[in-house]
Amino acid sequence: MTKTFAAAINCIDGRTHVPVIEHLTSAYAVDYVDMITEPGVCKVLAENKDEAALSALQRKLEISVRRHGSKLVAVAAHHDCAACPEDKQEQTRALLAAREVVRSWDPKIRVLLLWIDEHGQATEVG
Numbered sequence: 001m002t003k004t005f006a007a008a009i010n011c012i013d014g015r016t017h018v019p020v021i022e023h024l025t026s027a028y029a030v031d032y033v034d035m036i037t038e039p040g041v042c043k044v045l046a047e048n049k050d051e052a053a054l055s056a057l058q059r060k061l062e063i064s065v066r067r068h069g070s071k072l073v074a075v076a077a078h079h080d081c082a083a084c085p086e087d088k089q090e091q092t093r094a095l096l097a098a099r100e101v102v103r104s105w106d107p108k109i110r111v112l113l114l115w116i117d118e119h120g121q122a123t124e125v126g
Contacts, residue, residue, distance in 0.1 A: 003031040005068035007061055009102065010076040012037045016116045020076050023114060023122035028072055034064040040083025042075060042091055045098030058105050065106060073109050075102060078116035088115060096126050
């Protein structure tokens with residue numbers, strides 16, 4: 001039986017990794033989640049200015065899509081982010097803009113947005 005993958009573009013903050021993986025594996029029945037990380041990633045994507053970071057994120061996502069067959073990617077933001085210390089409302093706005101950037105890289109993949117709250121719970125937004 002072939003194992004299935006999804007990808008997550010996530011903050012480096014280790015508090016976010018397990019909730020994102022648990023959400024994707026249970027809600028979408030994937031076996032594995034390729035974790036692509038960058039500090040304050042929703043802000044990096046939303047601002048769409050840091051060409052080096054954006055290029056690295058895009059290259060890593062491309063590997064997940066092409067080599068692991070990921071058809072779903074989550075972009076995550078979280079409470080108490082050191083690199084993006086905005087509240088949930090502002091980070092949700094950033095996530096919405098980030099989704100459009102990621103979609104522009106590969107319109108065939110499904111992009112969902114996740115918020116990880118102060119209790120470590122991942123929920124879909126937007």
